[in-house]
Amino acid sequence: MLYSLLSGILLAALAPQLQRVLGRYLVVPMVALPLLLFIYYCFFVPEVLQGQAVVQTYTWVPELGINLQFRLDGLSLLFALLISFFGILVMLYASAYLEGDPLLGRFYLYLTLFMVAMLGVVTSDNIFGLFVFWELTSISSYLLIGYKQVDKEARVAAWQALLVTGLGGVALMAGLLLLAMATGSYTFSGMLGQQEVVLQHTFYLPAVLLILLACFTKSAQFPFHFWLPNAMAAPTPVSAYLHSATMVKAGIFLLARLTPILSGSEFWHLSLMLAGGLTAIIGAILALQHNDLKAILAYTTISALGLLVTMLGIGSDYALKAMLVFLLSHALYKGTLFLVAGTIDHSAGTRDLTKLHYLGKQMKYSGTAATLASLSMAGVVPFLGFVGKEMLYEASLENYIMLGITLLTGTAFAAVGILMSYRIFWRRGEEKTQFDHHPDLRLYLPPLVLATGGLLLGLLVSVVPANLLQAAVRAVSGNPEMELKLALWHGFTPVLGLSLLTLLLGLLAYLFLPSLRNKVTAIHPLYRFGPNALYHKLFELFLHGSTTFILWLQNGHLRSYVMYIMIFFCGLLFFTLWRDTPGLDIQERIYQLHEVRLYELVIFFLVISALVFLMGTRSRLTSIVVMGLIGYSGALFYILFGAPDVAATQFLIETLTVVIFVLLMHKLPAFIYLSHQFRKYKFIAIAVLFGGLMTYVMLLVQQQAVDSELREYFGKASYVEAHGRNIVNVILVDFRGLDTLGEITVLAVAALGIFSLLRLNPEKGDKP
Amino acid sequence: METLLPLMVGTLFAVGMYFILHRHLFKVILGLILFGLATNLFLFVIGGLTRGGSAIISGEQQVATEPYADPVPQALLLTAIVIGFGIQAFSIVLIRRVYMTFKSNNVDDLNKENEHH
Numbered sequence: 013m014l015y016s017l018l019s020g021i022l023l024a025a026l027a028p029q030l031q032r033v034l035g036r037y038l039v040v041p042m043v044a045l046p047l048l049l050f051i052y053y054c055f056f057v058p059e060v061l062q063g064q065a066v067v068q069t070y071t072w073v074p075e076l077g078i079n080l081q082f083r084l085d086g087l088s089l090l091f092a093l094l095i096s097f098f099g100i101l102v103m104l105y106a107s108a109y110l111e112g113d114p115l116l117g118r119f120y121l122y123l124t125l126f127m128v129a130m131l132g133v134v135t136s137d138n139i140f141g142l143f144v145f146w147e148l149t150s151i152s153s154y155l156l157i158g159y160k161q162v163d164k165e166a167r168v169a170a171w172q173a174l175l176v177t178g179l180g181g182v183a184l185m186a187g188l189l190l191l192a193m194a195t196g197s198y199t200f201s202g203m204l205g206q207q208e209v210v211l212q213h214t215f216y217l218p219a220v221l222l223i224l225l226a227c228f229t230k231s232a233q234f235p236f237h238f239w240l241p242n243a244m245a246a247p248t249p250v251s252a253y254l255h256s257a258t259m260v261k262a263g264i265f266l267l268a269r270l271t272p273i274l275s276g277s278e279f280w281h282l283s284l285m286l287a288g289g290l291t292a293i294i295g296a297i298l299a300l301q302h303n304d305l306k307a308i309l310a311y312t313t314i315s316a317l318g319l320l321v322t323m324l325g326i327g328s329d330y331a332l333k334a335m336l337v338f339l340l341s342h343a344l345y346k347g348t349l350f351l352v353a354g355t356i357d358h359s360a361g362t363r364d365l366t367k368l369h370y371l372g373k374q375m376k377y378s379g380t381a382a383t384l385a386s387l388s389m390a391g392v393v394p395f396l397g398f399v400g401k402e403m404l405y406e407a408s409l410e411n412y413i414m415l416g417i418t419l420l421t422g423t424a425f426a427a428v429g430i431l432m433s434y435r436i437f438w439r440r441g442e443e444k445t446q447f448d449h450h451p452d453l454r455l456y457l458p459p460l461v462l463a464t465g466g467l468l469l470g471l472l473v474s475v476v477p478a479n480l481l482q483a484a485v486r487a488v489s490g491n492p493e494m495e496l497k498l499a500l501w502h503g504f505t506p507v508l509g510l511s512l513l514t515l516l517l518g519l520l521a522y523l524f525l526p527s528l529r530n531k532v533t534a535i536h537p538l539y540r541f542g543p544n545a546l547y548h549k550l551f552e553l554f555l556h557g558s559t560t561f562i563l564w565l566q567n568g569h570l571r572s573y574v575m576y577i578m579i580f581f582c583g584l585l586f587f588t589l590w591r592d593t594p595g596l597d598i599q600e601r602i603y604q605l606h607e608v609r610l611y612e613l614v615i616f617f618l619v620i621s622a623l624v625f626l627m628g629t630r631s632r633l634t635s636i637v638v639m640g641l642i643g644y645s646g647a648l649f650y651i652l653f654g655a656p657d658v659a660a661t662q663f664l665i666e667t668l669t670v671v672i673f674v675l676l677m678h679k680l681p682a683f684i685y686l687s688h689q690f691r692k693y694k695f696i697a698i699a700v701l702f703g704g705l706m707t708y709v710m711l712l713v714q715q716q717a718v719d720s721e722l723r724e725y726f727g728k729a730s731y732v733e734a735h736g737r738n739i740v741n742v743i744l745v746d747f748r749g750l751d752t753l754g755e756i757t758v759l760a761v762a763a764l765g766i767f768s769l770l771r772l773n774p775e776k777g778d779k780p
Numbered sequence: 781m782e783t784l785l786p787l788m789v790g791t792l793f794a795v796g797m798y799f800i801l802h803r804h805l806f807k808v809i810l811g812l813i814l815f816g817l818a819t820n821l822f823l824f825v826i827g828g829l830t831r832g833g834s835a836i837i838s839g840e841q842q843v844a845t846e847p848y849a850d851p852v853p854q855a856l857l858l859t860a861i862v863i864g865f866g867i868q869a870f871s872i873v874l875i876r877r878v879y880m881t882f883k884s885n886n887v888d889d890l891n892k893e894n895e896h897h
Contacts, residue, residue, distance in 0.1 A: 571800075571801050571803065574800055574801060575801060578797065601782075601783045602783070604782055604783050605783055605784070608783075608784060612784070613784075616784050616787075616788055619788055619791075619792075620788065620791060623791055623792065623795045623814075626795065626810070627795065627798070632806060635806075635810060639810060639813060639814075642792075642814070642817065643813075643817060646817055646820070646821055649785070649821070649824075650824065650857075652831070653824070653829045653830060653831060653849065654830050654831070654832065654833050654834040654835065654848070654849030655824070655834065655835070655849060655854045655857070656834050656836075657854065657858060658824070658854050658857045658858055658861065661858055661861050661862065662820075662861060665861055665862070665864075665865040668865065668869075669813065669865065669868055669869070669872075672869055672872055672873075673872065676872060676873070676876050695797075695798055695801040695802070696798060698797065698801065699793075699794040699795070699797040699798035699801065700794050702793060702794060702797050703790040703791060703792075703793040703794025703795075703797065704790060704794070706786075706789065706790050706793045706818075706822065707786045707787055707789065707790030710785075710786035710789060710790070710822065710825050710826065711783070711786050713825075713826050714782055714786070714825070714829075717828075720828075720850055720852060722850075722852045723850040723851065723852060726851050726852065727835075727837075727843055727844035727848060727851075728843045728844070730837060730843075730844065730851075731837050731841075731842055731843065732842055732843070737836055737837040737838075737839075738835070738836050738837075739835040739836065739837065739844065739848075739851040740835050740851045740854045740855050740858065743851055743852070743855040744855050744858060744859075748855065751859065752859070755859050755862055755863060758863050758866055759862065759863070759865075759866045761866075762866035762867065762869060762870045763866075765870050765873075765874075766869055766870055766873045769870075769873045769874060769876075769877045770873060772877065
């Protein structure tokens with residue numbers, strides 16, 4: 013399984029190069045890959061149907077429990093087949109939809125990458141593997157939405173989708189880790205059967221919250237639904253593949269995968285039902301007030317995802333079965349409708365409902381596909397959608413609120429179904445839309461195949477899908493004995509009545525749609541407070557806030573930077589002192605003051621008073637002299653404490669500095685009053701804080717006697733090994749001679765710099 | 781004196797820091813020099829003070845006799861002082877150049893000049 017995924021990634025990476033070699037025949041290898049994958053997964057069907065899970069393990073980082081563990085059970089297999097089958101059709105469709113696009117190779121790269129990532133999501137058993145693939149789907153979705161990168165709209169939508177699903181990805185990682193800590197297992201199969209442990213664990217609530225956040229952002233549940241309609245800026249094959257059939261179902265998949273582990277608490281069921289129900293209603297209502305075909309389909313997708321989540325929330329055996337059947341039928345008909353919408357857009361150049369009339373005459377096959385899909389969407393016998401709808405009703409019969417939600421969404425679906433087939437394809441009377449060109453085979457075959465699939469699976473419902481769905485529902489419920497019997501005809505039951513009622517209501521909704529829409533537009537002002545507007549506000553606020561913050565922090569004044577560094581340094585020192593709390597023996601130190609000799613005291617006060625004088629002086633010459641005085645005093649201290657060489661150097665350097673100063677003084681700026689009083693106090697405070705801390709640190713260090721082995725070593729070896737009596741000099745020129753060479757180099761570089769600065773003359777045409 | 785030296789070095793640090801934070805170019809150089817001096821003395825104090833014995837082996841001995849000062853900090857200091865001097869000299873000349881080019885003695889004005897260009 014790993015190699016199948018790796019081959020996909022390899023082919024994806026090669027796609028742009030292949031385009032150069034193969035030209036328009038690039039489509040052949042790109043279609044062949046999902047086809048091969050589909051066949052590959054088909055081979056597992058018998059094994060999985062018998063109730064066994066295919067497990068493959070590759071060790072990766074065994075020490076951390078991160079392994080590539082793949083596990084194919086009923087649920088995974090259902091998704092894997094769906095993904096690879098859709099992949100075949102979408103790859104084929106895209107080659108016609110984007111024909112002649114010079115970036116087609118790159119498009120295939122993203123699309124194949126996505127397909128592989130999605131397969132990874134559904135087959136991963138290890139939580140880390142799942143996370144990696146999950147994020148990969150977000151990233152490839154970002155790239156695909158932003159495929160038309162010249163469009164600002166597409167870029168904003170791509171960014172939005174990435175941010176929202178990325179937020180979910182972070183939550184997912186945290187949630188899964190909490191779950192792993194609670195169960196002690198890094199694999200889903202290891203977590204199975206630990207439901208009781210998880211429910212009792214203190215991590216249960218935070219883990220569920222985080223995982224729900226991840227699934228709701230991915231599957232566009234209220235209030236995170238806003239990114240999905242915007243994501244329709246992507247090319248239509250992408251919308252059909254990612255944003256209706258597969259990627260948005262990753263959240264549903266994960267919820268289903270975790271149902272046997274996390275379900276059972278009131279919180280889980282209630283929050284799923286609440287979010288799912290709200291999403292279903294909002295999607296259904298919003299779907300009816302758009303004219304853009306893709307927007308309508310996007311909102312019905314949101315609504316359908318809401319229904320799926322609701323079913324998971326109900327969580328009864330029947331609801332889980334209904335969820336899976338509806339999921340399959342939805343993928344088939346919604347994919348078809350998206351592809352047809354893309355064909356219309358491609359041929360007629362518009363997706364606006366009001367401009368499309370009587371298309372059936374010119375695009376028979378697409379029209380047929382759309383009609384078949386719409387009938388399935390509306391829930392008409394003998395389509396798979398009918399079976400799905402019946403089961404949804406059956407599952408929500410117990411609760412009137414749920415029943416209302418299902419009825420409302422069913423009505424909206426039926427209305428949209430009529431809209432998508434009769435309204436734009438077959439209604440006569442108005443002048444027909446002009447076509448730029450007629451769609452070719454690759455544009456109408458894939459939707460036709462999907463739509464026919466919906467019909468065939470409906471007719472053969474008790475044979476073909478039932479077994480596979482049974483294996484899937486066993487995986488979702490965690491009950492290996494569960495039976496799933498599907499039949500097209502249940503007889504005259506209340507549910508059939510509800511189905512008919514839905515169709516009737518859908519027809520009514522379709523007929524009164526124009527007037528309904530006028531009423532609904534009354535809520536448009538509310539959009540300003542909707543999640544989408546909120547997202548953009550937050551985004552702007554964040555940008556604005558970070559700009560302000562950066563401008564405040566990095567204001568271009570060296571002073572401020574020095575100040576920040578100093579404050580941070582002092583903070584670190586304070587922290588260390590507070591943490592280690594070394595005691596300072598003050599009495600001992602005061603006692604030591606008795607040993608101070610008079611001449612030392614004189615130098616000390618000389619330096620202090622010189623510094624005070626320096627602060628107040630306004631004359632450059634005076635300050636240079638005072639600086640010299642301070643430097644010489646420092647040198648005296650070196651002499652007093654046994655460092656004659658250092659002192660000599662200090663004397664020399666000090667003299668040189670004074671000389672340079674005096675030589676250049678007439679070219680240096682004169683003093684004028686510059687700083688504000690308040691600033692001055694701030695600087696004084698920081699300076700005093702810093703000086704005080706350094707004093708304290710020195711006093712502390714002095715208490716600890718430094719016992720240096722190096723001192724012993726150099727004391728012994730200096731004369732014996734290097735034949736020098738002055739140990740300091742011996743170290744500099746012998747033991748560490750290379751360092752001294754480096755030092756000389758530094759001085760030489762400085763001298764070069766000084767020389768060039770002095771010779772540089774911008775007025776004469778040199779560059780400053 | 782072991783107690784007074786830290787006080788003095790602390791004061792040197794404080795005054796040097798204050799001058800570095802100043803926006804007058806000349807004072808910034810003074811601050812740099814004072815800060816360098818303070819750092820050197822800081823190293824010296826931290827390295828341990830030995831009164832009366834320099835790190836020199838007297839004429840008739842083969843090895844150094846106690847008390848003798850630790851030679852390692854001194855060697856470090858020598859290097860530090862010399863390199864510090866390089867930096868001082870360079871910064872003095874640099875500031876002279878800046879002053880002659882921008883005709884300003886205020887660090888903040890350099891930013892404004894940048895914005896004009």
